[in-house]
Amino acid sequence: MTMPPDKPKSAPQKAMEKLGLVRDIDLALHLPLRYEDETRITPIAALQDNEPAQVEGVVVDCQIELRSRRQLLVRVKDESGALLLRFLHFYPSQQKQMAVGVRLRLRGEPRIGFFGREMVHPVVKVVDEGTPLAQALTPVYPASAQLPQAYLRKAVASGLARADLREILPAGVVPRGLPSLKDALTCLHHPPPSASLAALEDHSHPAWQRLKFEELLAQQLSQLQAQRERALLEAPALRPGPGGLHEQLLAALPFRLTGAQQRVAEEIAQDLARPRPMHRLLQGDVGSGKTVVAALAAAVAIDAGWQCALMAPTEILAEQHFRKLVGWLEPLGLQVAWITGSVKGKARQKMLDAAASGEARLVIGTHAVIEDKVRFAKLGLAIIDEQHRFGVAQRLALRNKLKAMDLEPHLLMMSATPIPRTLAMTYFADLDVSTIDELPPGRSPIVTKVFTESKRHDVVDKIRGAVADGAQVYWVCPLVEESEAVDLRNATETHAELSAALPGASVGLLHGRMSPGDKAAVMAQFSGGRMSVLVATTVIEVGVDVPNASLMVIEHAERFGLAQLHQLRGRVGRGAKASVCVLIYSPPLSDTGKARLKAMAETTDGFEIARRDLDIRGPGEFMGSRQSGAELLRFADLQEDAPLLVAARALAPRLLDAHPEAARRQVARWLGTKAEFLKA
Structure with missing residues (x-):
């Protein structure tokens, strides 16, 4: 017997x-x-200008006017007065409907004007005298062009009636004064006129508070579960031996650690x-000295007989780490491998072999470090710099790759984008957070000045003076993927303009389309002081360290x-010279643009910048939804x-201990598969 074909789905x-x-x-x-509000009728005479209202009246006139443009004019009256309805677009059936x-x-x-009260394109319903009014406020849902509100309202009402909204949480857990989940949702979909x-629209209503509490509790439970699951796993216990690499590195550093670094x-x-896996976020403002802390952590792992991998999001940043760490560690007899997309052929194979054999105790690179061909002999520590630049899948791949024995x-994980406390409590509740809240001595303060485009020539004059005094200058041009060719042309034109304005000065150009070798050559010239001005796209956003x-x-x-502006600004002020951005x-x-530039002019504190950034963008965008692409x-x-x-955070451990099944169902109801993203 042949089965009837599936009925094609409608557009809605x-x-x-x-x-x-779906569910x-x-x-x-x-x-x-x-x-x-369709629960009340407003007398026509009581209508207020531009205030939405519902009226009821009898049609006393209906005609098409052809003066300036064809339009349908309908006049209705109630006991208090008359109202003109104006339709600029209409069908013949509408004219018949409003006879x-x-x-x-x-x-x-x-609109209340010179000719009296009128409404343009109101929502119209034919009724009888005494037709009952709606008993609840009428919801307007997020929809699309293919999804009429009437269809969606009916579907939501059906889904709400069928959904399993039984209470999962045990008695006494929900904060006082909040309704049941079923009552909360019923109220939000069909609020009573009272x-x-x-309160409904600013989300302060108790029904909204119940939903928010439920969601935050599920999120805290998910992270606590991840933390506890990880605590059951085993990791190598890495302890440095006396007189080993860790102590040698500390003794060899050309500077003293700050109290915060220590x-x-x-x-x-x-x-x-x-003997359990560390899962720690190291955060600190730009220039606070996170790299040396990472080097010390690597030295601990290597001292204990294990390998360490350090992964950075860009080749320039990875190379910056490579140069610093090689400078500190190679004199101590340590081999460091370098694996990026630009390392090819025999050189690449040599690095792969060194990592696989364990000869390379430290491996530094970009995303290339997580490629299938990269193997490690005995790798116990992974360091991810600028962790927010890596996707969840990439971080999970690195964790899985590093599993050994x-x-x-x-x-x-390291980040130069400080995370405000409320975000750390939610998105990183399963992490231990270390914060470097002190800048190394000798760093000069950065003054930030804001100019309109019309003052560009004054800025070029300022550069001319700075170069004459022996300073080095960055000129950053934005690079937006959608218009890369246009922006690249802008950078090239700026390079030509500054070259002409600064005769005798060396002006370089650095952009994303250059080969890694060409980029490295330009950066070497600038870092070595042989180039006065570097015109660059945002490839210099992080990691570049030129004190002059x-x-x-x-x-x-x-x-x-x-955050990007603050990162860029952090490329100056790295030496003793007074610096200007x-x-x-x-x-x-x-x-939004005004708020960003105001924040940059008012503060250089990365934590204050992060707080304002969170205010401007909201948590989902600030965190990139924890870089998962899914709002959590x-x-x-x-x-x-x-x-x-705070209440959800305090309750989560008690609920997980006393009611583990309720905790599991709460996470499943609210997060589903998104819970996996929180484990990365």
């Missing part, structure tokens, strides 16, 4: 799937953007000495994110909902 069904509205719980959690004598219920924004529209290096050493690797560079110009600063913008500025928090707002976060 396809649109629903595209929005992820009943998906529909139940698809919450309104706003509400329309004289028909009673209409209308909803729209009234509900405060303001503190975090000790925290990391204590973690490495334990049934042991988990220790993992140290004391002036940076960032062109089209409004096109950069706040000039931000050039092209008006008009958006509100749909309802909670980390800024406004800190008290709920």
Whole structure:
């Protein structure tokens, strides 16, 4: 017997799937953007200008006017007065629908002008006298062109009725005054007329608070589970021997560690000495000295007889680490391997062999380090720099690659983008966080100045003076992927302009399309002081360390994110010279652009910059949704909902200990497969 073919899906069904509205719980959690009040009738005479309202009246006139443009004019009256309805686009059927004598219920924004009250394109419904009003506010859902509100409202109502919204959490767990989950969702989809529209729309209503608490609790439970699962795994206990590489490196460094560097290096050493995997985030402002802390951690692992891998997001940054670490460690008899996409042929094979045999005790590179062909003999520590630049899948691949002898690797992640406390409590609740909150002595303060594009010639004059005084200068041009060719041309034109304006000075150009060898040659000239001005795209954003560079110009600063601007600014002020960062913008500025440039001019504190960046962008964008491409928090707002976060954080361990099955179901309901991303 042949089965009948599957019925083709309608456009609304396809649109629903595209929005992820597949299961009943998906529909139940698809919450309104706003509400329309169809529960009351406003007398026509009481209408307020531009305030949405619903009126009811009888049609007393309906005609097409052909004066300036063809339009349908309909006049309705109630006991208090008259209202003109104006339709600029209409069908003949609409004219018939609104014939004289028909009673209409209308909803729209009234305009009160010289000729009286009117509504343009109101929502129209034909009714009888006494037709009952809606008993709840009418939800308006996030939708698409293929998904009419009426269809979506019906689908959501059905999904809400069918969804399993039984209470998972045991009695006494939910904060006082919050409704059950079922009542909360019913209220949010069908609020009673007495509900405060303001509280519903600013998400302070108790129904919203219940959803946010549930979501934050699931997120905290997921991270606590990940932390506990990792605590059951074994890792090599890495302890440096007396007089070993760790002590030799400390003695050989040409500078003394700051108190903050000593503190975090000790925290990391204590973690490495334990037989369970370290999972630590090392954060510090630009120039705070994270690389030397990473080198000390590597020395601990190598001292204990294991290998270490350090992965950086760009070849320039990886090479910066390579040069520093080779300078510190090779004199102590250590071999360092270098693996990036640009290392080819026999040279690459030699590096692969050195890593596989264990001869190379430290391997430094880019994403190439996680390629299948890269093998390690005995690798116990992975260090990921600028960890936010790597995707979840890449970080998981590195963890899996490093598994050796049934042991988990220790993992140290570094970030020069400080993470505000509320974010650390949520997105990194399963991490131990070490913070370098002190800059090394001798770093000069950076003054930030903001100029409009019309002052560009003054900036070029400033560069001329700086170069004459022996300073080195960065000029940064934005590079946006969608218009790479245009922006590359801008960088090339800027290079030509500055070369002409600075006769006798060496002006270099560095951009993403250059070969790694050419990039390295240009950077070597600039680092060695043989080049006065470097015109560059954002390939110099992180890791470049030229102490003599004391002036940076960032062109089209409004096109950069706040964290990126702060990272770029951190390339100057690395020596004893007073340093200046000039931000050039092209008006008009958006509100976001103004807020970014204001923050840059007012503070050089990376933690304050991060706090303002979070205010401007919101947590999902700030964290790149923990670089997973999937928003992990749909309802909670980390800024406004800190008290709920604190409550969820305190409750999570108690719930996991006393009610493990309830905890498992809570995570499954709210996070599903997204829980895996939190483990990376």
